[in-house]
Amino acid sequence: MAERRLILLGLALALGCTAFLLWNLRVPMGFILSLRATKLAALVIVGAATGAATVLFQTVAGNRLITPGIVGFDALFVFLQTMLVLTLGGAGYATLPTLPAFLVETACLAGAGVALFGLLLRRGAGDLIRLVLSGLILGVMLRGLSGFAQRLLEPSEFAVVQQASFASFGAVDATQLAIAAPILGLALALAWRLSPRLDLALLGRDKAITLGLDFDRFVLGVLALIAVMVAVSTALVGPVTFLGLLAAALAHALLRQPRHAALLPAAAGLGALILVSGQFLFERLLGFQSTLAVIVEFLGGLVFLALVLRKAAR
Amino acid sequence: MIEIEGLRVERDGTPILHDLSLALPAGGITALIGPNGAGKSTLLLTLAGLIGPAAGRVRLDGDDLHALRPQARALRLAFLGQDQAQVSRLTVREMVGFGRWPHHRGRPGAVDRAAVAEALEVFGLGALAERPVSSLSGGQRQRTQIAMAHAQATPLVLLDEPLSALDPRYAREVMEALVAMAHDPVTPRSVVVVLHDLGMAARYADRVVAMKHGRLAAAGPRREVMRDAVLSDLFDTGLKLREVEGADVVLPA
Numbered sequence: 380m381a382e383r384r385l386i387l388l389g390l391a392l393a394l395g396c397t398a399f400l401l402w403n404l405r406v407p408m409g410f411i412l413s414l415r416a417t418k419l420a421a422l423v424i425v426g427a428a429t430g431a432a433t434v435l436f437q438t439v440a441g442n443r444l445i446t447p448g449i450v451g452f453d454a455l456f457v458f459l460q461t462m463l464v465l466t467l468g469g470a471g472y473a474t475l476p477t478l479p480a481f482l483v484e485t486a487c488l489a490g491a492g493v494a495l496f497g498l499l500l501r502r503g504a505g506d507l508i509r510l511v512l513s514g515l516i517l518g519v520m521l522r523g524l525s526g527f528a529q530r531l532l533e534p535s536e537f538a539v540v541q542q543a544s545f546a547s548f549g550a551v552d553a554t555q556l557a558i559a560a561p562i563l564g565l566a567l568a569l570a571w572r573l574s575p576r577l578d579l580a581l582l583g584r585d586k587a588i589t590l591g592l593d594f595d596r597f598v599l600g601v602l603a604l605i606a607v608m609v610a611v612s613t614a615l616v617g618p619v620t621f622l623g624l625l626a627a628a629l630a631h632a633l634l635r636q637p638r639h640a641a642l643l644p645a646a647a648g649l650g651a652l653i654l655v656s657g658q659f660l661f662e663r664l665l666g667f668q669s670t671l672a673v674i675v676e677f678l679g680g681l682v683f684l685a686l687v688l689r690k691a692a693r
Numbered sequence: 694m695i696e697i698e699g700l701r702v703e704r705d706g707t708p709i710l711h712d713l714s715l716a717l718p719a720g721g722i723t724a725l726i727g728p729n730g731a732g733k734s735t736l737l738l739t740l741a742g743l744i745g746p747a748a749g750r751v752r753l754d755g756d757d758l759h760a761l762r763p764q765a766r767a768l769r770l771a772f773l774g775q776d777q778a779q780v781s782r783l784t785v786r787e788m789v790g791f792g793r794w795p796h797h798r799g800r801p802g803a804v805d806r807a808a809v810a811e812a813l814e815v816f817g818l819g820a821l822a823e824r825p826v827s828s829l830s831g832g833q834r835q836r837t838q839i840a841m842a843h844a845q846a847t848p849l850v851l852l853d854e855p856l857s858a859l860d861p862r863y864a865r866e867v868m869e870a871l872v873a874m875a876h877d878p879v880t881p882r883s884v885v886v887v888l889h890d891l892g893m894a895a896r897y898a899d900r901v902v903a904m905k906h907g908r909l910a911a912a913g914p915r916r917e918v919m920r921d922a923v924l925s926d927l928f929d930t931g932l933k934l935r936e937v938e939g940a941d942v943v944l945p946a
Contacts, residue, residue, distance in 0.1 A: 575799025591767030591795040
């Protein structure tokens with residue numbers, strides 16, 4: 380049953396991608412197709428990586444209500460952006476060589492992400508309220524620091540930070556994409572290879588250890604993988620807090636089984652499908668610009684609330 | 694064989710086990726008994742390798758238990774704790790199948806499937822095999838967990854209060870299954886089990902380890918340990934062991 384649903388999901392994604400590329404295609408076709416293909420590739424890999432990373436994060440954290448974004452990763456991204464602009468200046472930041480800047484930013488985010496997730500999970504794993512509260516407080520702290528630093532910026536520099544702090548799928552750099560795509564592809568393949576061990580990790584730390592999993596080392600490795608996936612995605616398009624939660628929740632609802640070998644592709648496919656179909660709907664059919672991130676956040680937020688309330692009602 | 698030498702275990706900086714030395718020979722059922730807070734569960738968690746000693750050492754067939762990697766340990770001992778994993782939508786067969794993980798590392802074969810089928814049969818779970826674990830009663834879940842430990846097919850099985858959620862019928866069936874595991878003529882296993890039901894310990898255990906305040910109070914063959922004076926002193930209340938219709942039972946003195 381899971382296989383059939385995955386195939387249907389794959390078909391839906393292929394259909395969405397085709398529509399995104401070919402709908403209302405006009406001359407010069409080659410140029411427009413190349414623009415659309417770049418954007419489509421960004422949507423697909425960011426959606427897939429965010430969905431899969433959220434499933435990984437939920438598994439090692441032991442609950443289905445959290446995402447890397449909720450526990451402070453997005454605030455960390457904004458903080459790093461602010462610090463970069465503060466230290467380099469608006470002009471210095473804008474004129475940074477694209478590739479090194481992207482790589483440095485990704486490395487900083489990934490390193491800080493491992494530290495953040497490791498700290499939160501070691502101190503609060505298994506205690507959802509403590510975990511979310513710690514993440515929220517860390518997020519508020521980082522946002523406070525960012526806010527303070529932003530007051531020291533010139534208005535033009537502040538505008539640069541603002542622009543970098545919100546997700547945008549419209550202006551993806553092809554060079555960055557060429558680096559990000561293989562990294563995320565590799566990370567997704569690695570995550571899928573870890574599926575049997577992730578299934579075992581679902582049983583909890585003690586049970587997994589007594590069944591032979593070197594749990595702490597495994598979790599550290601998975602956290603590093605998550606940090607790379609989220610860091611690359613965020614450095615590419617900006618933070619989308621609730622996309623992963625939406626994709627993971629839909630993947631669980633679609634498959635109704637906990638095996639990661641099916642769950643990871645489902646969450647990845649749904650993450651990609653949400654972004655591709657959403658962008659197609661708003662950009663091509665309704666003619667809106669820059670609306671997708673807002674809608675995804677809104678729907679993801681609703682799903683988060685529904686999950687929290689359902690859990691509270693039990 | 695388990696050899697415990699000068700074991701001291703602390704949790705959150707508080708000493709729980711004090712200078713514990715004990716040897717448990719291979720085979721048979723060893724019951725850990727004692728009042729609440731005696732350190733029975735902590736001892737079992739230490740034997741499972743989930744807690745490291747602050748001092749002393751635990752040897753399993755001559756090897757330092759805490760120096761073994763989790764994979765090697767999982768082939769030598771199975772553990773069933775009080776906190777049980779809840780994974781929604783996982784079926785009973787899948788849950789029991791996790792017991793085979795140390796053997797197949799994620800790629801189950803025919804031997805693993807046969808071992809799971811046998812464990813389901815032994816613990817009367819055949820009819821429930823395709824049911825989600827989350828839909829089971831507390832007792833059925835407990836039997837699923839014990840079946841998982843059975844499927845792991847290790848020479849040593851550690852169980853922490855496995856009868857806590859079971860009605861008398863299933864409690865007896867589980868104890869009889871543990872006896873069968875311990876005295877299997879082909880592959881006998883050593884079973885170490887924390888029991889609060891002294892009647893079960895009196896009836897099924899080969900050896901008894903009595904603990905109080907994190908220290909060893911008594912250890913040895915069941916008849917030697919489960920005496921009126923030892924039990925009364927252990928629980929600070931009058932208790933007596935009597936034979937009723939051929940079975941040992943513990944009664945208030």
